[in-house]
Amino acid sequence: MSMESLKDRLQSSFIVFENELKEETRSPLHSIRRQAMKRFETLGFPSVKLEDWKYTNLKPVVKGDYTVFADREQGLEFSEIKRFFLNELDTYKIVFVDGRYSSWLSSTTHQNYDICTFSAGLRRHREVIDAHFSKAAWGERSLVALNTAFAREGAFVRIPAGKIVEKPIEVMHISTGSIGDSMNQPRGLIVLEEGAEATLIERHQNLGNARVLTNSVTEVFAGAGSQFHYLKIQNDSPTTALIDHTAIVQERDSRVDVGTFVLGGRFVRNELEFKLEGPGANAGMIGLSLVDEDQFVDHHTGVDHVAPHCQSDELYKGVYDGKSQGVFNGRIMVRPGAQKTNAFQQNHNVLLGEKATVDTKPQLEIFADDVKCSHGCTIGQLDEEALFYLRSRGIPAHEAQALLLYAFGEEIIAKVPLPELRQRLSRLMARKLNVDFELSL
């Protein structure tokens, strides 16, 4: 018996999904889903023949017997997942287990602002969803189309004008493995109105040994003068694959900073797309990848400078041990009207493993004449001189190496807004490098 392909399975699952939706299928939202499904059917999974997927082979990832919908809710106690949260802080929590919302594990709100789920958003603020859904991340990309087709659950955050969310928001996607290998497609929508401020931390965690494939899409709309910090901690188990597409639209004088920290997971593909539509918008991107063995991590970033007087700053660093593989592609587009644009991009990599590889590519397309743009990338080894210096002071080779890697990563971690999260990242780094955490202090 030949195995049904994932694409076939998704097509039949879509029919099941529509049956479940009943009268909801008559909504404008669902017509977007249907169009998206058609796009996916036409495009299929991206192959390495596409320029954007040249170094990223999805074939082994999509080959598998994935359950597309969890058919039952899995009971979990908070104590089983406590370790993934920032327990030093009081936070809002939006927790999903096997793709389903767990109100038991979550701590949401509708007071002053909405920090809840996509499904709750549909019930309470359908007009907000209709106004924004699929406007930032649209379906020309087949995986975005696929996620859009199945869009049903995920985080929904709506902050009205002038409101500041003091507590960080933690969004946690848990896979239990109790339904075997599974595919998750969370869909997030974050809307910050004029002058609103919020910080969001997102994680995906697989508790078992089953394979998990996540195809996540999040859309962020940052209104005039709003500020948003978005931190992605990607430290999942070795049987997981994560494809994350985050699309951000920024209005005048807004500021959005996205930090992506990759430590775990077998396969990680991050697509981060900014569109700067209002003058004075400021986009910040930081990334730190610390991977080993046969891990694969791909960062594709894009900044579309539409309006004048905007700034984008990008700094990604990576450390690759074992036979791990890294890809960085940073695209900057400056449109004809986007004068006085400042766009900076840096990508620095350290190869520790003899079989580790990195492919890095800046991609600048500039159609305005009064702009400042720069980019730089390096791929190298640790400085032998520095290692000898440290070792001559009695610091063993392994610790000396870790000290240099900390120093390398510190430039990124220092930019993280929450001290508790900075500490957590340093501890995660220490564990990954197998050294005493004290070393980083």
Add this chain to the structure above:
Amino acid sequence: MLKIQGLKASIDGQPILKGIDLHIGRGEVHAIMGPNGSGKSTLSNVIAGRSDYEIESGILEFEGTDLMDLSPEERAHLGLFLSFQYPVEIPGVSVTNFVKTAINQHRKAKGLEPMEAKDMLRLMREKMELLGMDKGFLSRSLNEGFSGGEKKRNEIFQMALLEPKLAILDETDSGLDIDALRIVAQGVNALRSPERSILVITHYQRLLEYIQPDFVHVLHKGRIVKSGDKSLALELEKRGYDWLKEKEAEV
């Protein structure tokens, strides 16, 4: 304390040390002088355990322990210290974190618990005072943007903290003005004791006015060609290194 006999070393197949004999006793201060390219820095690097050099033959022992197969960190734990001619700049590693790690790794090697934070701070303050360094120094990145004088002071600061049995000062005077030289020399002299030996490697005699050696050796083309007391340094100052060439011509 340090015993070197017939030591031959090369780099990329190029012989640099061609049979060095040197014995340093406990509490003694030795100076090795010589023109550029005579092998002075190679000798200090080989003692400290730098792996770029190929040791071809000879004996290298510290307090009776063969150093040949020991890593740089193991040599440091035995009580060897090299003050670098060109201390390496390491952005992102603070001076505090670096010296704290170094001290605690030394303690770990001796089977001791890490030092209490307040004791560590007190110790650092005490040694900084000795070398006339200001507090801001501790939070700076290691050697990054340091002036020549600051870098060398930082080396002696580390030496003061790690209290080695044998300190090798590789061209510690290079790049220092007279005031900086005096401060660095004061720091070194404060560490002189009957238990601690020092090997000063230098091109010029001027450092030896401040750190007076018991023995002076002249290194030339990978060999020690002359040994004597501190008067030899003065003689070198007067005559320069040209007489070495004459001597060579005679052979």
